[in-house]
Amino acid sequence: MEWMVSLLSTLAIFGAAIFILVFIHELGHFLAAKFFGMRVDRFSIGFPPKIFGFKKGETEYVLGATPLGGYVKIAGMIDESLDTEFLEQEPGEDEFRSKPVWQRMIVILAGVIFNAILAVVIFTGLGLTYGETVFPVESIEGIYVPEESLARDAGFMTGDKPVGVNGERVEYFHELMNPSELTSRDVSFMVERDGEVITLSTPPNFLDRLNHEEFLQLTHAMPGLIATVQEGSPAEAAGIKPGDRILRVDGEDARYWIQFTEKIQQRSGESLSLTLLRDGEEVVIDVTPDPETEIIGVGAANPNELFDIQRLNYNLGGALIYGYRESEDTFTGIVQGLGMLFTGSISVRDNLGGPVAIANVTRQATDRGGWEGFWRITAFLSITLAIMNMLPIPALDGGHFMFLLYEGITRREPSAKVRMALQQIGFILLVGLIILVTFNDILRTIGS
Secondary structure, three states, X not given: OHHHHHHHHXXXXXXXXXXXXXXXXHHHHHHHHHHOOOOEEEEEEEEEEEEEEEEEOOEEEEEEEEEEEEEEEEOOOOOOOOOOHHHHOOOXXXXXXXXXXXXXXXXXXXXXXXXXXXHHHHHHHHHHHHXXXXXXXXXXXXXXXXXXXXXXXXXXXXXXXXXXXXXXXXXXXXXXHOHHHXXXXXXXXXXXXXXXEEEEEOOXXXXXXXXOOOOOOHHHHOEOEEEEXXXXXXXXXXXXXXXXXXXXXXXXXXXXXXXHHXXXXXXXXXXXXXXXXXXXXXXXXXXXXXXXXXXXXXXXOXXXXXXXXXXXXXXXXXXXXXXXXXXXXXXXXXXXXXXXXXXXXXXXXXXXXXXXXXXXXXXXXXHHHHHHHHHHHHHHHHHHHHHHHOOOOOOOHHHHHHHHHXXXXXXXOOOHHHHHHHHHHHXXXXXXXXXXXXXXXXXXXXXX
């Protein structure tokens, strides 16, 4: 029963995001067409079969049962319906084909433009509502790098302090993971090590592994500073005090909190010799974890205090700048990522997602971040939808735009027979792609 509730919840969240994205996209086409005096016969969210609809003025408004898209049927345009009966008649003044090329181009681009605007609006709203949580890279002393990890394979060593990416220093830690930087052709990181700044090159499969492995996590930068000692715990009995800083466990380096906890787990309840820094001097204390819980009873310091974590609050102007910057970084990251997919630089199976993957990611983002997570992933998907729609594939906006571009350059409209044939081929390609990515989603879900 629990899995059914989870499934219904995932579908509801996914459906809400898709409805918003499709509605805004088709609204762009609709408003642009109406602005230039074109007749819109149908405005549909979802594809047939029709759930319900109503007619107002010259337009029928429809909600379809197939939620993965929508369409605006503009009079005098060869679209997804592949209707060509109107070509036997003279163009009417309110038809798409009777308008200048530049107006038709704007109508075709309007859906993509509205999706881009939606992303900026969402990110701007998030900036106004939640601000931005940041912490300076200067506030960390270094990071712990496990032996078998992506960071170690990229050349990081325990104690390194990340300070830049792709040859540019950053101010805030999260900028190290900027999508526009991570999808660059050759990703590199700058670290401070032993008083010098050195550059580390990432392995060839860096992005593929980044999907599945931890990398430059905040927890790996937390020093072994003891903030609390539980009353009646082995730590209190051994004389450990708040403010003590862990240096070594049984003579092995353990300066970072996660490194310290890993060594405790490895020893599974055995007596430990802790070397601590107290008031500038090293002290050695023996402590035996509780035999039942296998803990010694100490707590870590608050990350907000350790790393000078700040909440940047924006006014409308600042939020607009934030919204544009987030949209631009997301756009660049997606475009560069698609380029890497097409060139084979990253795995198609690991990185190409369809409806199942999108639904899962949307649900996960909402579970982790609530409304902020939902709107953030919706903005990401809005930019993705805009980019995918501009691919030069017939049946997509990009395909229609290419026809119009050809007409604008040659002053000659492609024949209806050619457009119909290419539309059908494009439709088959799209259906095939949807089947492929959905099958890939299922295989990936089963594999994980």
